[in-house]
Amino acid sequence: MLGRLARWLRALGYDTLYPGQADDRALLRLARTEGRLLLTRDRVLARVAAPLGCLIRSEGLDDQIREAVTRLGLAPPAGEWLTRCLDCNGALASLAPDAAAGRVPARVLATHAAFLACPGCGKVYWAGSHADRIVERLARLVGRAGPG
Numbered sequence: 001m002l003g004r005l006a007r008w009l010r011a012l013g014y015d016t017l018y019p020g021q022a023d024d025r026a027l028l029r030l031a032r033t034e035g036r037l038l039l040t041r042d043r044v045l046a047r048v049a050a051p052l053g054c055l056i057r058s059e060g061l062d063d064q065i066r067e068a069v070t071r072l073g074l075a076p077p078a079g080e081w082l083t084r085c086l087d088c089n090g091a092l093a094s095l096a097p098d099a100a101a102g103r104v105p106a107r108v109l110a111t112h113a114a115f116l117a118c119p120g121c122g123k124v125y126w127a128g129s130h131a132d133r134i135v136e137r138l139a140r141l142v143g144r145a146g147p148g
Helices: 003-011 024-034 043-049 061-071 106-111 129-142
Strands: 038-040 053-055 093-095 115-117
Touching: 003 061, 003 129, 024 038, 024 043, 038 043, 043 053, 061 129
Parallel strands: 038 053
Antiparallel strands: 093 115
């Protein structure tokens, strides 16, 4: 129910699990076992999960991001943005351009010198126009400048 929010919290650099469709008991067990906050739009689940539960009331994604940042007191340093895999939550690691060959389009390899890769799922990232748009949106939503 908050999968898109999970991706954007990852973009902010936060370790954010999103198990997809899971029953409430499994989510509660995961939150308690790993000491995680449980963000949900389900009022009953948020109440049962207290103090680890956080009800997200907003419906729109931008409002959800603002609400999560405000309600949880998040202060994501801009230098930590885009350091996690948006798909699987893995911490990204530097990837040499020669190691990126065959994993990114040839035009990207020819025009970029810095790459990041997820050790979990293998996805490769680079600073392109998509990353610029993500940083601009985050800066607007959380009220701080993006990484230099």
